[in-house]
Amino acid sequence: MVLRLRQHKSANLSFVSASPLQPHLQVTCSSDHEPLNFKDANRFLCWQSAMRSEIAALHANNIWSFVPFDPSMNVVGYRWVYKIKRRADGAIDRYKARLVARGFTQQKGIDYLETFSPVVKPTTVRLVLALAVSTNWQIHQLDVYNAFLNGSLQEVVYM
Numbered sequence: 001m002v003l004r005l006r007q008h009k010s011a012n013l014s015f016v017s018a019s020p021l022q023p024h025l026q027v028t029c030s031s032d033h034e035p036l037n038f039k040d041a042n043r044f045l046c047w048q049s050a051m052r053s054e055i056a057a058l059h060a061n062n063i064w065s066f067v068p069f070d071p072s073m074n075v076v077g078y079r080w081v082y083k084i085k086r087r088a089d090g091a092i093d094r095y096k097a098r099l100v101a102r103g104f105t106q107q108k109g110i111d112y113l114e115t116f117s118p119v120v121k122p123t124t125v126r127l128v129l130a131l132a133v134s135t136n137w138q139i140h141q142l143d144v145y146n147a148f149l150n151g152s153l154q155e156v157v158y159m
Contacts, residue, residue, distance in 0.1 A: 034082045041082055041097065050097035051080065057146040058099065064159070073158045077102040085143070093143075101159050 035041035042048060058064070069075075078101050085093045132139050 032084075034084055036082075038080050041080060046095045047082060047097060050082070050095040051099075054097050054099055054146075061146075067158070075158045078159050101157075 035044075035047060041051065078099055081098045081100050083096045083098075085096050087093045129139070131137075
């Protein structure tokens with residue numbers, strides 16, 4: 001079975017909590033260790049919880065459907081990426097795990113026709129911050145757990 005990624009119809013933010021784990025998996029996390037692979041991460045309760053939260057968010061947002069494998073499919077690989085999120089004082093805020101497609105395995109014209117990645121330019125951020133300082137606006141930071149943006153997939157993507 002492979003995953004067929006679905007086009008996302010609307011922008012959603014997901015705040016999903018992880019399900020409790022079995023008591024025999026109680027292994028504490030190393031405070032400064034970000035695992036490089038699934039095998040290392042899966043030994044620790046905190047990373048298991050982070051991975052479960054990511055999968056739950058993907059399911060809740062209906063990101064994919066399971067389809068039977070066909071040898072003619074160009075299946076894109078995936079991997080887990082792990083990051084420790086810290087507060088301003090350096091204390092650990094949470095453990096974050098993301099399931100990411102290995103898009104570099106896609107072939108132009110077969111798996112995709114064009115690419116687009118909406119990002120903000122650093123000069124725009126500096127301009128907004130300068131404007132906020134000059135007008136005495138308050139600045140607030142928000143850490144969004146999961147964000148699913150509008151996207152128009154013209155191609156079928158298998159992962």
